[in-house]
Amino acid sequence: xxxxxxxxYEFNHFRKxxxxxxxxxxxxxxxxxxxxxxxxxxxxxxxxxxxxxxKIQEGxxxxxxxxxxxxTGPEDRPWIDVSTPFWALWHTPxxxxxxxxxxxxxxxxxxxxxxxxxxVSNWSTTYDSDMVEELANPERLINGNIDxxxxxxxxxxxxxxxxxxxxNGLEKDQGFDRLISIQVGNIQHWLLARSxxxxxLILVTNAVLILTIGIxxxxxxxxxxxxxxxxxxxxxxxxxxxxISYFIILKSxxxxxxxxxxxxxxxxxxxxxxxxxxQYASIRYxxxxxxxxxxxxxxxAYSVFEVSSDTLAQKLKAIYxxxxxxxxxxxxxxxxxxxxxxVSALINEMNxxxxxxxxxxxxxxxxxxATSYWFxxxxxxxxxxxxxxxxxxxxxxxxxxxxxxDIDNKMELLVIECWDKKKVDKITYQTYLERLK
Amino acid sequence: MKDIFINEWxxxxxxxxxxxxxxxxxxxxxxxxxLGIVQNKTQIEIHHDAHRHIRSQWDEMKPTNPHGxxxxxxxxxxxxxxxxxxxxxxxxxxxxxxxxEGHAQNDLVYSEASQSLLISRFGKLKPALLFQFIIxxxxxxxxxxxxxxxxxxxxxxxxxxxxTSLQKILLAKILSVWMIGVLLLLFAIFIQIxxxxxxxxxxxxxxxxxxxxSYALYYLIITTLTVLLSVQFSSSSASLTFAIAVWVLWTxxxxxxAGNAVEQLSPLPTRVEFKKAMETDRSKGIDGHNPxxxxxxxxxxxxxxxxxVDSLSQxxxxxxxxxxxxxxxxxxxxxxxxxxxxxxQLLSQKRNYQLSGIINPFASLQNLSMGSAGTDMIHHLDFxxxxxxYRRAFIKILNDKHAYGGSKTGEWExxxxxxxxxxxxxxxxxxxxxxxxxxKYLIDIVVLAFWVILLFTLILYSSKRVSLL
Numbered sequence: 001x002x003x004x005x006x007x008x009y010e011f012n013h014f015r016k017x018x019x020x021x022x023x024x025x026x027x028x029x030x031x032x033x034x035x036x037x038x039x040x041x042x043x044x045x046x047x048x049x050x051x052x053x054x055k056i057q058e059g060x061x062x063x064x065x066x067x068x069x070x071x072t073g074p075e076d077r078p079w080i081d082v083s084t085p086f087w088a089l090w091h092t093p094x095x096x097x098x099x100x101x102x103x104x105x106x107x108x109x110x111x112x113x114x115x116x117x118x119x120v121s122n123w124s125t126t127y128d129s130d131m132v133e134e135l136a137n138p139e140r141l142i143n144g145n146i147d148x149x150x151x152x153x154x155x156x157x158x159x160x161x162x163x164x165x166x167x168n169g170l171e172k173d174q175g176f177d178r179l180i181s182i183q184v185g186n187i188q189h190w191l192l193a194r195s196x197x198x199x200x201l202i203l204v205t206n207a208v209l210i211l212t213i214g215i216x217x218x219x220x221x222x223x224x225x226x227x228x229x230x231x232x233x234x235x236x237x238x239x240x241x242x243x244i245s246y247f248i249i250l251k252s253x254x255x256x257x258x259x260x261x262x263x264x265x266x267x268x269x270x271x272x273x274x275x276x277x278x279q280y281a282s283i284r285y286x287x288x289x290x291x292x293x294x295x296x297x298x299x300x301a302y303s304v305f306e307v308s309s310d311t312l313a314q315k316l317k318a319i320y321x322x323x324x325x326x327x328x329x330x331x332x333x334x335x336x337x338x339x340x341x342x343v344s345a346l347i348n349e350m351n352x353x354x355x356x357x358x359x360x361x362x363x364x365x366x367x368x369x370a371t372s373y374w375f376x377x378x379x380x381x382x383x384x385x386x387x388x389x390x391x392x393x394x395x396x397x398x399x400x401x402x403x404x405x406d407i408d409n410k411m412e413l414l415v416i417e418c419w420d421k422k423k424v425d426k427i428t429y430q431t432y433l434e435r436l437k
Numbered sequence: 438m439k440d441i442f443i444n445e446w447x448x449x450x451x452x453x454x455x456x457x458x459x460x461x462x463x464x465x466x467x468x469x470x471x472l473g474i475v476q477n478k479t480q481i482e483i484h485h486d487a488h489r490h491i492r493s494q495w496d497e498m499k500p501t502n503p504h505g506x507x508x509x510x511x512x513x514x515x516x517x518x519x520x521x522x523x524x525x526x527x528x529x530x531x532x533x534x535x536x537x538e539g540h541a542q543n544d545l546v547y548s549e550a551s552q553s554l555l556i557s558r559f560g561k562l563k564p565a566l567l568f569q570f571i572i573x574x575x576x577x578x579x580x581x582x583x584x585x586x587x588x589x590x591x592x593x594x595x596x597x598x599x600x601t602s603l604q605k606i607l608l609a610k611i612l613s614v615w616m617i618g619v620l621l622l623l624f625a626i627f628i629q630i631x632x633x634x635x636x637x638x639x640x641x642x643x644x645x646x647x648x649x650x651s652y653a654l655y656y657l658i659i660t661t662l663t664v665l666l667s668v669q670f671s672s673s674s675a676s677l678t679f680a681i682a683v684w685v686l687w688t689x690x691x692x693x694x695a696g697n698a699v700e701q702l703s704p705l706p707t708r709v710e711f712k713k714a715m716e717t718d719r720s721k722g723i724d725g726h727n728p729x730x731x732x733x734x735x736x737x738x739x740x741x742x743x744x745x746v747d748s749l750s751q752x753x754x755x756x757x758x759x760x761x762x763x764x765x766x767x768x769x770x771x772x773x774x775x776x777x778x779x780x781x782q783l784l785s786q787k788r789n790y791q792l793s794g795i796i797n798p799f800a801s802l803q804n805l806s807m808g809s810a811g812t813d814m815i816h817h818l819d820f821x822x823x824x825x826x827y828r829r830a831f832i833k834i835l836n837d838k839h840a841y842g843g844s845k846t847g848e849w850e851x852x853x854x855x856x857x858x859x860x861x862x863x864x865x866x867x868x869x870x871x872x873x874x875x876x877k878y879l880i881d882i883v884v885l886a887f888w889v890i891l892l893f894t895l896i897l898y899s900s901k902r903v904s905l906l
Contacts, residue, residue, distance in 0.1 A: 030690075033694075037697065044707065047707075048707050048708075048709050051707075051709055051710075052709065076730070109555065110550070110551075110554075110555050113530070113548065113550050113551045114551055115708075127546070127547070129536060129543045129544050129546050130544075131546075132532065132544050132545075132546050132708075133548075133551075134707060134708050135705045135706060135707070135708055135711060135779065136700070136705065137696070137699070137700055137705070137783055137786050137787075137814070138527040138530050138531050138814055138817060139526075139527055139696065139786075139787060139790065139807075139813065139814050140696035140697065140699070140700050140786075140790075141527070141530040141550075142526065142527050142529070142530055142560065143692045143693050143696040143803075144558050144693055144696075145693065145697060146693045146694065146697060150558065150693075153558075154558065154689065155689075155690075158685055158689070162682075165678065166674075169674070170674075173672075173674060254674070255674035255677075255678070256581070256582070256673055256674045256677050259674070259677055259678055259681060260578055260677065260681075263574065263681050263684075263685075264574070267570065267571065267574065270558075270559070271557070271559045271566065271570055271571075272562060272566075272571070274556050274557035274558070274559070275557045275559060275560060275561055275562030275563075275566050276562040277556050277557070278556040278557040278560070278561040278562065279469075279472060279473070279476060279561040279562045279563065281553065281556060282476050282480075282549070282561060283472065283475060283476045283479060285552075285553070286476070286479050286480050286483050287480060287483075287529070287533055287547075287548075287549035287552065288547065288552055289483060289484065289487040289514055289533055289534055289547065290534060290547050291486075291487045291490055291491070294491065294512060294534070295490075295494075298494070298509060298510070299494050302509055362552050362553055365552065365553045366553055366554050369553060369554050369556055370554075376556075379554075379555070379556050379557070382555060382558070383554050383555060386554075386555060392554055392555065393551075393553060393554045393555070394554070396551075
């Protein structure tokens, strides 16, 4: 019997097996449901971002209105004067937004653990409490979302088990495995062809779903290489499980032991090993309560206000050497109010140092996780997948660094403009808007 | 029945594979439970250090204006419960640090899950993971052919001919397999008590009892269902396949589907919407007719009348302190309204999820496991509420000092001494007694009991109808 015939027989077997067809259809409907979840999250994030952009516009219109009407701020807050750089920049809405990737419907990853928008103010840091995740039910979060990545990483191997659990086992249970050996000659080829059918079935299903989402979300233009990477990762992962299931089938002594071995291997690779690595990583690197950061954010920040203006001015000049050329920098006595208005730039530097230490510690933990990949393949594929869909820790670390860049830009502008004692008019304000866009 | 039970156990003990697996399980459970305790103790120690550090900063505060101190604020660290080592529940996804300050009610931040790459979608390898995922599978493996094997070998007829009823045979088989799960469970609890005896009290025992009871009931469900399938299906492989399918459905698939469904049934607002609604109420007044400026004028009028003076400068107290406290109290009512609704919505989602136990007893088990370990949402919200109550009392003390401590209106440079700051009590979270919370978990216990009764009824029914030929 040729391989192609075995392959076709397997198609017939699949077609006639109600349980397998139902399992496959269930898998397909779960895929659709997972994609719907992904799209829902993407749309929710987009709606939130639209709302923020509208809020930004409203804020800008309000301030521009003050300039047009010759006002310096709202009437009930006379201390606000937008003709000074401090208040003008205070009223320059600056947001750093992480726009969801078009690939988000294919993998939510860790996106529900982080915030995706941040209003940058004079006192912002990358670990502010407004950087937290959206409101969500924490018990739902621990169970996790059914997203497409979950389907590929955890349910696809289960589908493969359902589709292949009785190959060879059934023949052994019924005692005609030797007959098959005689008929097909090489039992390994026979098993390969039968397993190959399910491999191809799942491969095509995955490819069709991934490509459909790519088309629906217009991801091919800008994310073509990422789409191809996802296809490669999905295929390699499928190959990995097919090889495992092939060897279990080959060594089978009957359906029961085969099914049990398969589910045990799934449990080991998907639950036990990642869980053990997770626990080990937690023992080596317990949850960080960020006391160093809190120290800077609170005690050290407050102690800055006890330092004399001259000392603060010197410290600011050390960070921004160009201050020496500003009006205030050239004055023999530094203007105390200007220094007080720009002291946030000093605290920003202190925060950056504290954040650097936190990020370094997190990187060490990630390094530890990465070293487990050789015996923890599911986590490897999972993080690879999340990396491609820009929903992993690193994607949000990159986002945090963008937030920091925006804080730095705002601080630099604030310090230079305040020290240069600029008079802000509508055009200058628009320049601020452009620079902090 | 007793003889069948003993005979079953003899069979288990003589089976080499069972012996090896049992040793493997017992060893794994001991190691996993011990490591869970180690990890939990480390985290508790870190929590204590952080708490002490932050408090020492407060105690060392130089003479400061009380309102400045309110901005300096404090931090509440969400503590790990003693039983977190068994089931960490939602601990890793919720934040650990809450900033307590004047004017603002902050979010709990810095969750463990946000501090690294994703590792496991099913949580850390703690005893709960073994109890919930692996032991049930082990029980399925032991029970799937318990009846078919007897039928295929013809031994069932022999047993019946000796005068035993089929019901008793099945019951003995169920109990013998169930007992293995219970022994493994008790072994892990024993390790927990031995290596984690500090802080173990009557409350912990009550929680451990509930935890053990819920797992024992779940194992009874799993075992009875597997034996039922063994009775219903003609072959062992069919019963095993079906039992594994149910296991996958219950533990992997349905919890996520149900979790998503309850959140979609009553969707939570986005953070932007939530914040905007709070800001609106804060500035305009909850009913929209009491703007903050009007409230301040009203307070000024009342205070001047109370002290029988004409201007704020004549007041023997600092009016600014009163304004800030009034603003706090107003802010608290806004918080109560919005967070009250949010917490109620979260609890309603939980109740709906608990109902999913009717089709998936694993959901009930999860709830009871987290609940008895003190790591579920009910305990989490309790921590947040206690922290908020503390924040209110903390800020009130500071505002009262500002108002009545000896300064006059407008004296923002006035400072309270260090003794005053040291006298402010620290936040100490005490987990609410489980005895006060048990009604919240009643539905889970009822659902598990319902499943046990249902499956026992079905097995009794099947034993009467099953053909022995």
